[in-house]
Amino acid sequence: MRSMKKLMLAGLAATMLSSSAFAEGLSGELRVFSDMSNPAPRAVMEGMVERFGAMHPDLDIELTVIDREAYKTQIRNFLTADAPDVANWYAANRMGPYVNAGLFEDISDLWAEPEFAALASTKGAMTIDDKQWGVPYTYYQWGVYYRQDIFEELGLTAPATFEEELANCEKIVASGRACYTIGSKFLWTAGGWFDYLNMRTNGYDFHMQLARGEIEWTDDRVRETFANWRKLIDMGGFIEDHQTYSWQEALPFMINGDATAYLMGNFAVPHFRDGGLTDDQLGFYQFPVINPDVAMAEDAPTDTFHIPANAQNKEAAREFLRFIVSADNQTMINAGDALGQLPVNAGSSVDDDKFLKAGFSMLSNDAPGGVAQFFDRDFSAEMAKAGMEGLQEFMVYPDNLDDILERLEFVRQDTAE
């Protein structure tokens, strides 16, 4: 009898021990699916898992890295069939289909925690129906990368207004160069141009209303955006035959000096450097003001982590998201030798890199209008596809504008149903 009691006590103690261990450290299995398949991002992802694993030795973390492009279609299958506990995706409208289908976990509770106040800049992009559905880990600025040395040679300075921009471009064209290189074969580069021209002409709010399908494509304000674009096209501002090139194939024009600038995301910088441009030759400026009455807004595509609604270990997943957004981790993963992008956490520090610093200060100080994600992430998938095709056509045949806008309006009405 006595020994029996002892045994029960021992058993009780054991269960209490284990439950207290559970409250302290996480246990079980944490499955992470990631699309960070390029060498540098992959190393970052593996590093994060390693460090998180060291903090929680009882947790068994299983990381699956999937090719970035293949991931875009596979996510549909694994979210429904075999959901991991944490998965990569993108912000804004891009997560809409999964949120609406109930496949992402509502993590508003995490965002209510005080530490998440430091992520305020992207809260809007993570919000659908007043709830938050994921956390950001990195973003990067868009802007105009230009050949400082050629600008100096021609006696030009980086333009602050569209008039200066056009005046600059006239001189550049007269010198036998194109103002901008662009490769629109895969369409999205033209989306960047439209984003900026429309946000500068009509403002962030208008742009977002258009993205949500609340404004007609045939609206006069949209036409005004295209009219501004046309000024650059008609003066020969863009390289010829851009519809045949990918964005990488358009890089040599800038590196060889046949074109003087490139409206691009910061991910192009390593390519410029590999092509032999030094930081003295390569400069960066914010897309110039067109309409002084609208606040400056920027494109800064944000990459994110989410918890699938069908995840098994949501407690560990939430802890992993807290770890990802922490200031120290974001500083580390966005450093120049890692992702080479911008941390979202306001408490993080930016690496000592000319373009990262320029981007960080631009997004924190000079983008009062708001931060957009990008044409193909803000617009619904079908509108984005038809839209970018129309933008590419406009850049080659600007006279087709009426026809293009009517077609886009048809798609808008069709997708609104």
Add this chain to the structure above:
Amino acid sequence: MTDTTAAAPHHSWFHRNRQTITPWLFLLPGILFFTLYVVYPIIQSISLSFYKWDGLGEATYVGTANYERLASDRAFTVSLFNNMKWLLLYLLAIPAGLFIALFLNQTVRGIRIYKSLFFFPFVISQVVVGLVFTWFYDPNFGLLNGILGAVGLGPINVLGDPALATYGIIAAGLWPQTAYCMILYLTGLNAVDPEQIEAARLDGAKGWRMLWHIIVPQLKPATFIAFVVTIIGALRSFDLISIMTNGGPFGSTRVLSFYMFEKALSEYGFRMGYGAAIAVVLFFIMLFFIAYFLWSMYQDEKGR
């Protein structure tokens, strides 16, 4: 005595009917898999084409709305028209293959090497063919503009011009397809009866008359196969388009299979019902040709 007479009606049902059952048993695995992996998906696609479905949520029945929208969808019309261009122009591979085969059907030193060289484009991957032609057409450093420049013609951007791009891709596709037809005709030429040629020669036939009345009729089986593989090749022109233009510029080089992929399965797609409707249209176009092939094969079998 009684034992042996009683044994006869005891033969089992299987035993009595094995003449009829055996072929079905042999066919059973094939029929089973054909039903599961071909017939069932066809029925499923057709039924899906009457729904609106994003691949995630619930599918809603929309009747013939997807087909009605196809009728007013300009991208669909362009794709359908491009399919017709492919079907017609791809057939050029057959006469081209025949003439190369006739040219190579001789015994000279090293003929095997020449045959291999001509057959080479069919062996390499379509993706490589696409890349090679993309570089050939490149407006900046492409060989084509170099040649045109040498004879004083202006530079053209074949793949960037919506009026030319589809023809540029078809030309790229004809390169391996001609090689394929050539090899079919080369084997066919081996079977041509030398006595008939001898007889025709005695009757004074030569040149085109010899070719048209003596050689070509004997090559009929090869022509039939060449026709079948060329039609099928034209309808599956997906990879070249994807590599060379990705459907662009502004959707002018899409064909139905590419458009279906974009609508249903690509990054910006996931309109499953609409994609299925495009697939159904493509299916009926293919069915038309397949029915013709089956019918003519049946006629051949009957004739024997």
